[in-house]
Amino acid sequence: MFDETFIAMGIRRIAIIGSGIAGLTAAIKLKEQGHDVSLFEKSRGPGGRLAAKRVANGSVDVGAQYFTSRNPEFLPFLTRFAGNSSFTTWDGQFGFQGKDGQWQEFPDEPRYVGIPRMTAVSRALSAHVTVTAETRIERIVRNDNGWVLSDRAGNVQAVEFDSVIITAPPAQARDLLVQSNLPEQAAYLDDAVTRVLPCWAVAAHFKETPWPRHEGMRCDHPSLFWVANNSSKPGRKGEDQGGRGSWWVLHASSEWSQRNLETTPDQVAAELIAAFRELTGSDLMATDSVTHRWLYARSEGGSSPGHLWFPEQDIGLAGDWLSGGRVEGAFDSACSLVSAYVATDASR
Ligand SMILES: Cc1cc2nc3c(=O)[nH]c(=O)nc-3n(C[C@H](O)[C@H](O)[C@H](O)COP(=O)(O)OP(=O)(O)OC[C@H]3O[C@@H](n4cnc5c(N)ncnc54)[C@H](O)[C@@H]3O)c2cc1C
Structure with missing residues (x-):
């Protein structure tokens, strides 16, 4: 019943991995669009490299x-x-x-x-969203209902997600994609990892x-x-x-x-x-x-595509490394991914 209502209203369940500026921005903006957003963070609190x-x-x-x-x-x-x-x-x-x-x-x-x-900035932003801390997501697997996330301790999140957004630095994001048997998507990060x-x-x-x-x-x-x-x-x-x-x-x-x-x-x-x-x-x-x-x-260096979005898999990537580095780059990257996500949503 709950899921059917969600579908009828166009609400999508979105998991966001990482609660630095990119993850928090994407979460707030997608929540504003009416989606049901959950953030997962491996550290004790939000902020990432705002530390x-x-x-x-x-x-x-x-x-x-x-x-x-x-x-x-x-x-x-x-x-x-x-x-x-x-x-x-x-x-x-x-x-x-x-x-x-x-x-x-x-x-x-x-x-x-x-x-x-x-x-103080990330803490204040995180008050608008749900962050599950001390949870390092190691693998995402798709079943008939959506993406299932499992963490390092082997715990599996009870809810399936329609979409997954990864905002970890490229080496950690690539590891997650490889572990999740998504080598094609992981290969997009090869150059970024070296930089x-x-x-x-x-x-x-x-x-x-x-x-x-x-x-x-x-x-x-x-x-x-x-x-x-x-x-x-x-x-x-x-x-x-x-x-x-x-x-x-x-x-x-x-x-x-x-x-x-x-x-x-x-x-x-x-x-x-x-x-x-x-x-x-x-x-x-x-x-x-x-x-x-x-x-x-x-x-350092490399191209700045803004974000990566794989609509067939319903997986997106955002982070400073996709938009010139720096705090503001993380914000810009999240905004550009959310725009792509909303555009795909409108055409579904
Ligand atoms: C020493 C240093 C100095 C800097 N100086 C400046 C500066 O002066 N000005 C400036 O604008 N920028 C500066 N930066 C860069 C700036 O901090 C970053 O550009 C920005 O904070 C990146 O935000 P982000 O959200 O993209 O990534 P991050 O802040 O790295 O957030 C990613 C989050 O993902 C989490 N994560 C990773 N893997 C997983 C997983 N598997 N499961 C769950 N969570 C996961 C991480 O714990 C982290 O919280 C500096 C960075 C450093 C390290």
């Missing part, structure tokens, strides 16, 4: 540092579904280092951050400001790619230890991260903090640090 790590008195953003809003639909979407209180602009000096080692200023454009951490690069992230606390010139900077250094003063972001004051000092985020270059994939976190922290001191000429010692290894951090 923060706990430190004394607060947290530090170890994944995406900020986002832009060049697509005029992005800010209105965030304002409507995440609310103005979950994000704001991060003002300050942003620079990059030329080949000659000299610092130049970044182009002036608004940069946005979640408050008090990047995950996603790892990144070691270290957050280090200093009692005094080691570098007053920039709040965020892209470096031309063999081991460092990006450095930011996390405590300069709005809403982070409580992270100072005893009201003094600041937390700095150091992201290693892709090449260095690749070479040091198996280096211990302590050694990574020691090397990147030493590189930071060398870069800034500061002799300050870090008083605390935390480390995170991203196996799939950034996509």
